[in-house]
Amino acid sequence: xxxxxxxxxxxxxxxxxxxxxxxxxxxxxxxxxxxxxxxxxxxxxxxxxxxxxxxxxxxxxxxxxxxxxxxxxxxxxxxxxxxxxxxxxxxxxxxxxxxxxxxxxxxxxxxxxxxxxxxxxxxxxxxxxxxxxxxxxxxxxxxxxxxxxxxxxxxxxxxxxxxxxxxxxxxxxxxxxxxxxxxxxxxxxxxxxxxxxxxxxxxxxxxxxxxxxxxxxxxxxxxxxxxxxxxxxxxxxxxxxxxxxxxxxxxxxxxxxxxxxxxxxxxxxxxxxxxxxxxxxxxxxxxxxxxxxxxxxxxxxxxxxxxxxxxxxxxxxxxxxxxx
Numbered sequence: 001x002x003x004x005x006x007x008x009x010x011x012x013x014x015x016x017x018x019x020x021x022x023x024x025x026x027x028x029x030x031x032x033x034x035x036x037x038x039x040x041x042x043x044x045x046x047x048x049x050x051x052x053x054x055x056x057x058x059x060x061x062x063x064x065x066x067x068x069x070x071x072x073x074x075x076x077x078x079x080x081x082x083x084x085x086x087x088x089x090x091x092x093x094x095x096x097x098x099x100x101x102x103x104x105x106x107x108x109x110x111x112x113x114x115x116x117x118x119x120x121x122x123x124x125x126x127x128x129x130x131x132x133x134x135x136x137x138x139x140x141x142x143x144x145x146x147x148x149x150x151x152x153x154x155x156x157x158x159x160x161x162x163x164x165x166x167x168x169x170x171x172x173x174x175x176x177x178x179x180x181x182x183x184x185x186x187x188x189x190x191x192x193x194x195x196x197x198x199x200x201x202x203x204x205x206x207x208x209x210x211x212x213x214x215x216x217x218x219x220x221x222x223x224x225x226x227x228x229x230x231x232x233x234x235x236x237x238x239x240x241x242x243x244x245x246x247x248x249x250x251x252x253x254x255x256x257x258x259x260x261x262x263x264x265x266x267x268x269x270x271x272x273x274x275x276x277x278x279x280x281x282x283x284x285x286x287x288x289x290x291x292x293x294x295x296x297x298x299x300x301x302x303x304x305x306x307x308x309x310x311x312x313x314x315x316x317x318x319x320x321x322x323x324x
Contacts, residue, residue, distance in 0.1 A: 041261040045293075051099050053263040055276060056089060057081065057107035059114040060268040064138045065175040066163075068206055070239050070279045071108050080114055081268040085287060089266060090127055092292050102132035102156075107265060108279045112141040118149035125154035132156040136204070140176045142184040144191070151195045159202040159229060160185060164211075165218055173206075189225060204229035235320035237278040256308035257318060264296055274300065277321055 044050035060078040062071045121133050134157035164170040167178035192199045203226045205218050235241050265273035271281035272295045285295045307315045
């Protein structure tokens with residue numbers, strides 16, 4: 001009798017490849033239940049457990065002309081983010097009850113061109129005390145005054161985009177004065193010791209096929225005083241290929257890009273960007289009219305995520321990006 005009942009009614013696991021699903025046998029009919037992945041971003045977002053990064057471009061102006069950056073050829077109008085948009089970002093985060101792991105205050109501009117940067121860092125730390133605040137800078141516009149202000153405002157992490165330790169090559173890559181930047185870097189180290197020893201300092205260099213020796217020298221010179229970031233850059237979304245951007249075919253990368261799940265990017269005019277390599281903002285939505293999650297769950301986000309789950313990162317927007 002027990003065996004007959006087991007045949008009529010039973011619940012068991014069935015495996016298809018590496019995936020598991022529940023199968024209910026009920027009067028010789030199989031009812032299959034999809035296995036819920038409780039670690040998947042979609043599940044965590046629905047249950048308000050997902051940790052987001054919010055990348056905010058408070059300024060689209062830049063003093064450098066980096067050979068790997070489209071800032072000097074932006075089609076959109078350059079501006080500083082208004083207080084109205086900045087405050088709206090904070091309001092939307094609170095209204096939508098999003099969990100924010102960190103705020104990144106740069107996209108396609110130099111953060112230190114924004115005179116309101118210290119007060120904006122301070123406001124984010126007051127409103128979201130458990131969230132980190134960081135930004136990347138070329139540091140050329142740094143002064144004792146503005147570095148002191150951003151550190152005292154509660155900045156957790158700063159990345160200096162240096163890219164070379166050779167003055168001639170530095171000038172060629174960034175069109176800035178190397179000696180001036182190095183003095184500012186030394187000032188930053190000094191202020192860290194004086195004001196906040198917990199401040200995390202990164203120094204980054206864009207790796208290319210022809211600068212392996214430079215990368216090695218770079219690491220030797222700065223690894224004892226800062227964290228070193230070696231970056232490989234691919235083509236920007238819907239932009240021409242820039243000097244120092246590495247050709248890369250992502251056919252072998254089958255996993256979807258984590259940035260498309262992790263980060264919500266907002267340009268200085270309030271437009272949403274696909275990612276940090278979308279300089280113009282191809283989403284077609286603005287935070288003034290579209291809440292954060294509505295934009296995040298819209299096309300082309302959904303289209304690209306769905307495509308990458310099936311085929312990897314070979315969609316036209318991402319196939320030449322090697323950043324992630």
